[in-house]
Amino acid sequence: MKKLLNTPEGLVDDALRGFAAAHPDLVTVHFEPRHIVRADAPVRGKVGLVSGGGSGHEPLHGGFVGRGMLDAACPGAIFTSPTPDQILAATRAVDGGAGVLQIVKNYTGDVLNFEMAAELAGAEGIEVAAVITDDDVAVQDSLYTAGRRGVGVTVLVEKICGAAAEGGRALDEVAAIGRRVNGQGRSMGLALTPCVVPQAGRPTFELADDEMEIGIGIHGEPGRRRAKLGTAAEIAELLATPILDDLPFRAGDEVLAFVNGMGGTPLIELYVIYHELARICAGRGLRIVRNLIGPYITALEMAGCSITLLRLDDELIRLWDAPVETAALRWGS
């Protein structure tokens, strides 16, 4: 295991200390229990947005705390959902009287912990709603699974709901927008290498030098199947086709295309995939009107990528373009 860290046990807290030191203008970081809160929280009259999940997916979620995006993030241990007390503390810290929206990736652990926190916050009189993201088409039959995983679309939900909340929309409206984004977005990912959970110290799976793992999530878990390493064109096809067919996306759709790096893949390769994706979308008559390319929802140092497509409409474009000021996404003012 080769990582820049002091001890596996201390990794998350050390990184949070660094995050706190780097961005005092944007956030306040609490350690007992762990939660990252927007520096000017609670914003009176604004719906508060709380997300969270296991650590190891940075910049998700802490990197998205700030004006126009999240009000708080709750980092769990590596790849482990945060606990209800963290989420409850964050909920209290960001409640500006207009209620709190939880943005939760659909994993049993995340859902259960956020649910328990919502029950506790509800008992304290805080109105809580939740958007569960479940955009991963690699998990196909939701009757026989815990449902689709929440992956790339989570970033887009956080940005777009963040803009809606900043714009003064009510809790149920922001939640409805979040569900619309989730409903119109689809993702799929692939790994070239596994990652090493620091406390375990071993790769989460083994891959031969000429193999890739298709249909992975963001936790180093094995994917749906393994295949011989393909070209970028083949890989883009492999990821895009199930995405396109699932919604389905149709000729004439305006979409946001998000090519995400899993943590160990450099930008140059992501742009190669974007080139292939743009070609595939053009071939289907889709118009990519917005894009996002980079490592935004990662799995430690895993090499690989995921593709997310989101069908847009005028309102979603406006909300996407709205100003955002966080450690990992910044534009407008």
Next chain:
Amino acid sequence: MKKLLNTPEGLVDDALRGFAAAHPDLVTVHFEPRHIVRADAPVRGKVGLVSGGGSGHEPLHGGFVGRGMLDAACPGAIFTSPTPDQILAATRAVDGGAGVLQIVKNYTGDVLNFEMAAELAGAEGIEVAAVITDDDVAVQDSLYTAGRRGVGVTVLVEKICGAAAEGGRALDEVAAIGRRVNGQGRSMGLALTPCVVPQAGRPTFELADDEMEIGIGIHGEPGRRRAKLGTAAEIAELLATPILDDLPFRAGDEVLAFVNGMGGTPLIELYVIYHELARICAGRGLRIVRNLIGPYITALEMAGCSITLLRLDDELIRLWDAPVETAALRWGS
């Protein structure tokens, strides 16, 4: 070799096609010869900023083309300096009548190719000046080497000179500011893994599972020495000490701290290093008043990081804070 690409030979052009497709609002990409030009170039009356170097360091330099930073970037083959015809074409494209500043990392190849291009541009009547960055303290004795390498400071020079040029400063002033930044900045880097140049297909060096390579550049070349893998605290110390001693930085200095990822190292680890760096700086009485954390000048998928410290003054802070709108750095408006 596990990479997302079609062919090693086609990697750079495929990535450039993706870059062109993704950012038509920011840049125009030319292929014969390769150069990336700001969409609204030439800007009349503004000093044009041209940089470039081998590919494989993304987002450097193409990701920094746009308002408030570079006017053009010339991407060479992987880790290979661009050729004079590329640089000449870029120089012509961005000359707005106020002259062109070359920002060149100090490598023999880059220097020679930019020099030849400057001679050719000069013969065409374009006024050209150059700032050579050479901030890498790992290369200590400049009498017996090609001089220090240009690494992390290059990003800072590009941002700060970009703001100065955008602010209407003359060629010699922008060049002087660039040299000041280079003179007040120092860097050092370290690798946990080598990288694989796609056309070679083999790692650039071999490292045992418990070893790190200290004093590396950004081209996968071996470093100054090899040591047993240390903790993040030890690593930060190892990189920061020669930097601090070299300028030297002094108690009371206001600095920009830049923790750069080499391409394969995830953000969570960079924040751990930032935490340690902040501690070390505080111990020496330095005040970190600005920071940058992320993979901005990379060596393909190499795991590792570099640290850059830049001594600031009011003017440099103002120029750093000025709006920038590029694919990889965006703030203000």
Next chain:
Amino acid sequence: MPISRAAVLDWITASAGAIAAERAALDRLDAAVGDGEHGTNLDRGFQAVLGKLPDLADQDIGAILKGVGLTLVATVGGASGPLYGTLFLRMGAATAGKAELALDDWTAALAAGVEGVVARGKAAPGEKTMVDALAPALAALRAAAEGSGLEVALRRSAAAAREGMLATVPLVARKGRASYLGERGAGHQDPGATSAHLLLATAAATLAREEGRAV
């Protein structure tokens, strides 16, 4: 002979030890079908429980079990945190105020706990989760309660948990992270069922001992 407060404390302490000893093995099972940290998660939780035990030691059994549940909820995370947390919280509620437990009390407590796990996680038996160890253990306890003593009943319960755990191997998971694997998950033992068996085997080894052995 009923279950004493000391025996309950014994059980918790021994469970923490067993989880610590099996941590890497549980992580390995979880790596095959999930994200490789079930053992690390539980170990973090039970180490925190050990830290809390001195404060709980002089309370009644219900308060002890509730304290364990709250600690697990606040420190484990993942799917198993809320589930094991709920198990202990419900067992605590069912034994509130008691200084000792007869076999029937223990059976009722486990029943309440398992019901809580199912209510939270919505897993039916056969979906390759901890429920596949917990539910048979409860059934065996109920069957044994009619006629046999505490020790035998606890042993049968642990044996049933073991059978349930082993029976998860060929199953395709329908709940939790392992369900994402589909057919590829068959052939691996469920980590949660394994940790559940560990807790119940430790119960059989500790709860029926003489009072005052160790804390």
Next chain:
Amino acid sequence: MPISRAAVLDWITASAGAIAAERAALDRLDAAVGDGEHGTNLDRGFQAVLGKLPDLADQDIGAILKGVGLTLVATVGGASGPLYGTLFLRMGAATAGKAELALDDWTAALAAGVEGVVARGKAAPGEKTMVDALAPALAALRAAAEGSGLEVALRRSAAAAREGMLATVPLVARKGRASYLGERGAGHQDPGATSAHLLLATAAATLAREEGRAV
């Protein structure tokens, strides 16, 4: 017998072949002390030269060499691109308008070329660069020019380049990327000196042949 245009074209063609054949070996040498792509760089350049040769074939030797130089400058990149580009550009300038070269012409051309390389790269002999092969080759050519024929002179020149190349092994580099390695670079042969030897060895094998052998 002087060097013909056809022989010069032969030399260039054969050099492209030699570089292609040694590409991986040159990359490996460069990986040890630099960034591992010297062979790839030169091969890209000489393949481009091959593509340009048909356009150059009916021109004079000076124009041919200038065309090679321009192509190398525009396609090789790195340190070696401007340096080899300058070598050929200067050799082209020194042979402008010529349809054949006597040994003295060739010597003068190489002298101009090497001077250009030194002017651009500022490397002195012994700094572990291509100059360590080029300079001795030029010296040997000059020495041999007094008395021996073309073929012998070219062979002595190639042999001197080879000695110079081998002599780079123990050196610590003071120029180029290898200089960053300091003492660690000693013990490795310089890739640029190796490719320079390759060009001069190919010259010895091609330039003194009968006219019209192959293009």
